[in-house]
Amino acid sequence: MALDVPFAKMNGLGNLIIVADMRGRADAIAPAAAVALNADPATRFDQIMAIHDPRVDGTDYFVDIVNSDGTRAEACGNGTRCVVQALSAETGRQAFTFQTKAGILNAEELSDGLISVDMGRPRFRWDEIPLAEEFHDTTGIELQIGPIDDPVLHTPSVANIGNPHAVFWVDGDVWSYDLERFGPLLENHPIFPQKANISVARVVSPEHIVIRTWERGAGLTQACGSAACAALVSAARTARTGRKATVTLPGGDLRIEWRDDNRVIMTGPAEWEFSGTLDPATGDWERDESPETQGAV
Numbered sequence: 001m002a003l004d005v006p007f008a009k010m011n012g013l014g015n016l017i018i019v020a021d022m023r024g025r026a027d028a029i030a031p032a033a034a035v036a037l038n039a040d041p042a043t044r045f046d047q048i049m050a051i052h053d054p055r056v057d058g059t060d061y062f063v064d065i066v067n068s069d070g071t072r073a074e075a076c077g078n079g080t081r082c083v084v085q086a087l088s089a090e091t092g093r094q095a096f097t098f099q100t101k102a103g104i105l106n107a108e109e110l111s112d113g114l115i116s117v118d119m120g121r122p123r124f125r126w127d128e129i130p131l132a133e134e135f136h137d138t139t140g141i142e143l144q145i146g147p148i149d150d151p152v153l154h155t156p157s158v159a160n161i162g163n164p165h166a167v168f169w170v171d172g173d174v175w176s177y178d179l180e181r182f183g184p185l186l187e188n189h190p191i192f193p194q195k196a197n198i199s200v201a202r203v204v205s206p207e208h209i210v211i212r213t214w215e216r217g218a219g220l221t222q223a224c225g226s227a228a229c230a231a232l233v234s235a236a237r238t239a240r241t242g243r244k245a246t247v248t249l250p251g252g253d254l255r256i257e258w259r260d261d262n263r264v265i266m267t268g269p270a271e272w273e274f275s276g277t278l279d280p281a282t283g284d285w286e287r288d289e290s291p292e293t294q295g296a297v
């Protein structure tokens with residue numbers, strides 16, 4: 001047992017994040033370690049953001065994103081804000097360039113302490129989501145759940161924000177839908193060959209959306225940053241909102257802007273909870289109370 005990877009337990013609007021410092025190492029977080037950490041109530045998480053040495057020029061770090069079931073994700077907005085906060089506490093720098101499986105993205109801590117992440121360009125083509133079947137119009141695809149003639153949820157907008165998303169628009173309270181039941185069915189629906197993150201969203205005004213998300217590989221969450229981006233771009237495409245809105249998630253609010261250069265910018269907070277060290281092979285861990293790790297990885 002080697003508890004030699006420093007980590008910080010953090011959250012982004014209640015999206016449970018572990019930032020793990022894998023710099024200077026050649027190994028990766030093992031799926032079994034993720035499952036073990038998630039089984040312990042103290043370290044339960046939605047995503048591990050493992051910071052690795054850079055793999056391409058012009059980037060500061062490679063970030064490996066691990067869901068709580070041990071699968072990998074291409075993108076994670078809330079987790080990226082946590083990574084920025086931990087690295088800014090360590091280095092005093094405010095701006096970083098990361099490489100993830102989804103590509104290269106910039107992120108920075110603003111003077112008010114909030115963190116902005118450039119989530120890149122959204123993709124809408126059916127084979128970019130990806131979907132298993134050709135759909136020309138991805139603003140509302142043929143998919144429903146519940147009784148055939150009276151579906152509970154239907155015709156979601158789909159978008160890829162580095163990772164696949166389906167957004168079901170509803171008129172009523174997003175809390176009145178049993179996402180815990182429908183989420184896993186839709187996440188694993190054959191129309192999504194790489195599965196999908198599933199959201200229920202309500203447009204409150206042209207500047208305000210409320211969403212709840214069932215995350216692929218992680219389940220119900222307090223917040224999902226990329227889902228908030230998927231909701232805003234899908235709403236803007238269909239003139240439900242403008243290109244800039246507040247997205248309210250169970251854990252709080254994000255500001256999302258789909259800029260004219262086609263990039264989506266997400267801004268919100270990150271919060272440190274405690275630090276420790278972990279074994280990336282087994283998920284064994286212990287707290288680190290030393291003063292210098294407080295607030296950092």
Ligand SMILES: N[C@H](CCC[C@H](N)C(=O)O)C(=O)O
Pocket residue numbers: 015046047067072073074075076077078079163164197215216217218223224225226227
């Ligand atoms: N919580 C993340 C998204 C995790 C997505 C992951 N569940 C996937 O497999 O795509 C966020 O804030 O963007």
